[in-house]
Amino acid sequence: MRDRRPFKSEAEFISWILRQAGRNAPRQWTGLSLGIGDDAALVRVPAGPELILTSDLSIEGVHFTAALHPPESVGHRALARSLSDIAAMGGTPRYALISLAISPCQSRTWLKGFFGGLFALARRFRVALIGGDTSLFDGPCTIDAIVAGEVRRGHAVRRSGARPGDLIYVSGMLGMSALGLRTLQQRSKSRKTQTKLPNSAERAALRAHLFPGPQCVLGQFISRRRLASAMMDLSDGLSLDLRRLCEASGVGATIFAGHLPAPPVADPSDALALALHGGEDYQLLFTVPKPGRSKVPNRFARTPLHCIGEIQATRAVTLVTPSGKPQPFEPGGYDHFARRTQPDR
Amino acid sequence: MRDRRPFKSEAEFISWILRQAGRNAPRQWTGLSLGIGDDAALVRVPAGPELILTSDLSIEGVHFTAALHPPESVGHRALARSLSDIAAMGGTPRYALISLAISPCQSRTWLKGFFGGLFALARRFRVALIGGDTSLFDGPCTIDAIVAGEVRRGHAVRRSGARPGDLIYVSGMLGMSALGLRTLQQRSKSRKTQTKLPNSAERAALRAHLFPGPQCVLGQFISRRRLASAMMDLSDGLSLDLRRLCEASGVGATIFAGHLPAPPVADPSDALALALHGGEDYQLLFTVPKPGRSKVPNRFARTPLHCIGEIQATRAVTLVTPSGKPQPFEPGGYDHFARRTQPDR
Numbered sequence: 211m212r213d214r215r216p217f218k219s220e221a222e223f224i225s226w227i228l229r230q231a232g233r234n235a236p237r238q239w240t241g242l243s244l245g246i247g248d249d250a251a252l253v254r255v256p257a258g259p260e261l262i263l264t265s266d267l268s269i270e271g272v273h274f275t276a277a278l279h280p281p282e283s284v285g286h287r288a289l290a291r292s293l294s295d296i297a298a299m300g301g302t303p304r305y306a307l308i309s310l311a312i313s314p315c316q317s318r319t320w321l322k323g324f325f326g327g328l329f330a331l332a333r334r335f336r337v338a339l340i341g342g343d344t345s346l347f348d349g350p351c352t353i354d355a356i357v358a359g360e361v362r363r364g365h366a367v368r369r370s371g372a373r374p375g376d377l378i379y380v381s382g383m384l385g386m387s388a389l390g391l392r393t394l395q396q397r398s399k400s401r402k403t404q405t406k407l408p409n410s411a412e413r414a415a416l417r418a419h420l421f422p423g424p425q426c427v428l429g430q431f432i433s434r435r436r437l438a439s440a441m442m443d444l445s446d447g448l449s450l451d452l453r454r455l456c457e458a459s460g461v462g463a464t465i466f467a468g469h470l471p472a473p474p475v476a477d478p479s480d481a482l483a484l485a486l487h488g489g490e491d492y493q494l495l496f497t498v499p500k501p502g503r504s505k506v507p508n509r510f511a512r513t514p515l516h517c518i519g520e521i522q523a524t525r526a527v528t529l530v531t532p533s534g535k536p537q538p539f540e541p542g543g544y545d546h547f548a549r550r551t552q553p554d555r
Numbered sequence: 556m557r558d559r560r561p562f563k564s565e566a567e568f569i570s571w572i573l574r575q576a577g578r579n580a581p582r583q584w585t586g587l588s589l590g591i592g593d594d595a596a597l598v599r600v601p602a603g604p605e606l607i608l609t610s611d612l613s614i615e616g617v618h619f620t621a622a623l624h625p626p627e628s629v630g631h632r633a634l635a636r637s638l639s640d641i642a643a644m645g646g647t648p649r650y651a652l653i654s655l656a657i658s659p660c661q662s663r664t665w666l667k668g669f670f671g672g673l674f675a676l677a678r679r680f681r682v683a684l685i686g687g688d689t690s691l692f693d694g695p696c697t698i699d700a701i702v703a704g705e706v707r708r709g710h711a712v713r714r715s716g717a718r719p720g721d722l723i724y725v726s727g728m729l730g731m732s733a734l735g736l737r738t739l740q741q742r743s744k745s746r747k748t749q750t751k752l753p754n755s756a757e758r759a760a761l762r763a764h765l766f767p768g769p770q771c772v773l774g775q776f777i778s779r780r781r782l783a784s785a786m787m788d789l790s791d792g793l794s795l796d797l798r799r800l801c802e803a804s805g806v807g808a809t810i811f812a813g814h815l816p817a818p819p820v821a822d823p824s825d826a827l828a829l830a831l832h833g834g835e836d837y838q839l840l841f842t843v844p845k846p847g848r849s850k851v852p853n854r855f856a857r858t859p860l861h862c863i864g865e866i867q868a869t870r871a872v873t874l875v876t877p878s879g880k881p882q883p884f885e886p887g888g889y890d891h892f893a894r895r896t897q898p899d900r
Contacts (some may be wrong), residue, residue, distance in 0.1 A: 248803070309699045
């Protein structure tokens with residue numbers, strides 16, 4: 211039975227939230243001087259590392275929908291977005307603050323699921339929830355996940371370091387989250403599925419979309435070994451994110467369609483489109499100077515690492531088709547606003 | 556003329572925001588390795604101090620209204636809420652991240668005013684805007700202001716340190732922001748003003764509400780000299796916030812109505828109610844062990860410091876009226892949700 215009693219006041223909402231946080235959070239965290247409940251959180255930062263700070267909004271109707279995303283997934287994804295930013299710098303996430311604005315009628319069952327998903331991911335990465343803010347309002351559920359992490363001084367990997375000749379790598383499979391979203395949409399509309407997927411691939415795609423795993427450990431490996439000249443996470447799709455990396459570095463790129471780790475769908479052009487433009491994979495995109503290529507393993511833990519192209523001096527981004535034909539490569543990545551107005555895209 | 560072109564895409568909105576940020580922000584900030592534009596911000600933290608982290612939501616219809624608050628005030632107040640949390644710990648604010656969710660139809664003129672107000676306050680406290688997130692959505696304008704600050708190790712002042720016998724102090728005047736809000740509401744309704752205020756008092760009240768000054772320098776003074784056993788900022792009104800400080804410290808308090816720095820209104824009971832229950836003053840509430848009272852100045856810079864009562868061992872909070880009569884003291888402070896449903900309160 212869903213607990214649908216509305217929150218009578220901000221105070222009731224806050225004390226309910228604090229109880230949830232208290233129930234879920236481990237008692238002891240290294241370096242935490244003072245957690246939730248005072249004016250602000252207080253943490254001891256070891257001398258040496260640089261501090262990484264990031265915040266990411268997750269909004270109902272923009273980043274998730276109540277119809278498609280179970281609350282556990284909403285909580286997981288909200289935090290995963292920020293953890294992935296820390297991964298993209300090669301850092302280790304340490305602390306999270308969650309700012310949460312909801313309608314007074316948001317069900318408590320939903321909120322319990324939300325915090326359950328969020329805390330499960332936080333525990334996996336030993337991230338402590340140390341603060342945030344809450345508000346009741348007449349609007350779509352809005353979450354801001356703030357994460358503070360650390361990275362050894364001088365070891366953070368930026369977007370701007372790619373140089374002509376560097377090889378371009380991605381971790382994991384591309385387009386799996388977009389495929390998972392499509393599967394969810396098809397299921398919810400009870401339409402005959404257009405894309406035939408074997409069950410295990412369907413499960414993998416749904417998991418990639420609903421519970422993406424931020425690549426923090428891989429990011430730390432790359433940063434510690436100084437493997438990459440540039441790195442970012444794939445949140446808006448390879449075509450858009452690669453262009454951003456190229457712009458930040460003042461370079462261009464050639465990508466080989468045949469080398470892309472595309473999702474397991476029957477139609478090759480569909481697979482290619484998903485791999486190029488599907489968003490929210492939260493995999494890492496990084497560039498490696500050629501002399502370092504032998505140090506990049508084919509696989510890190512269970513995640514394959516694929517070389518998909520090469521950085522060019524000219525600013526253009528070119529896609530070489532499987533038949534060897536180069537063609538210009540337009541960003542068609544994930545745009546939240548575009549998705550909002552064209553929900554079936 | 557107001558620029559009302561809607562943002563066509565998230566990408567257009569983001570690049571517009573980045574231009575605003577670039578125009579407003581000073582070029583050089585101590586310790587900033589990498590600002591807006593990469594996956595996350597990167598800062599060098601000096602060895603020694605503890606890190607303070609806080610986030611505060613400001614939502615249209617809850618914390619401000621388009622009708623009453625000019626955009627410069629919305630930007631100022633959004634950041635001031637978080638700076639005040641840092642002040643309440645005795646810390647120095649360093650970095651801010653702003654997460655901003657707005658409707659695509661939000662006017663650019665409004666946004667320019669918003670960032671103008673926010674950046675003016677940031678410059679005053681030498682706080683660098685280093686990141687954040689943006690989203691277009693169908694909801695009320697929602698801002699999450701995240702501030703990272705620092706405080707000398709072991710010098711942060713918590714809510715939980717008040718002991719029986721400690722004297723209770725407040726900075727500045729109480730109830731001025733609530734009086735300013737009332738003045739704004741009366742003006743906007745073109746009703747005959749019920750509260751006759753001299754012009755300078757009206758200006759001071761409006762300023763206290765629209766452009767509150769976080770007491771960071773005073774907080775640092777109190778923390779550096781180790782004057783206070785407990786401290787917090789007054790965001791929700793003395794009656795509610797004092798109860799929170801007492802609960803955190805496991806104590807009670809006696810407050811003397813005649814000692815409260817009440818706002819200049821004709822009706823004494825109105826003045827007392829404003830001082831006790833008016834929210835958003837962003838002044839400091841702190842407790843001082845009696846042997847330290849001589850070290851507390853009557854005035855810090857231009858801010859008066861008033862001793863308003865004493866911490867008690869019994870948990871109750873008591874108000875002693877000007878006639879010397881003790882009476883129980885119920886929290887009647889500012890509750891965002893109450894204000895939302897009773898906008899004229």
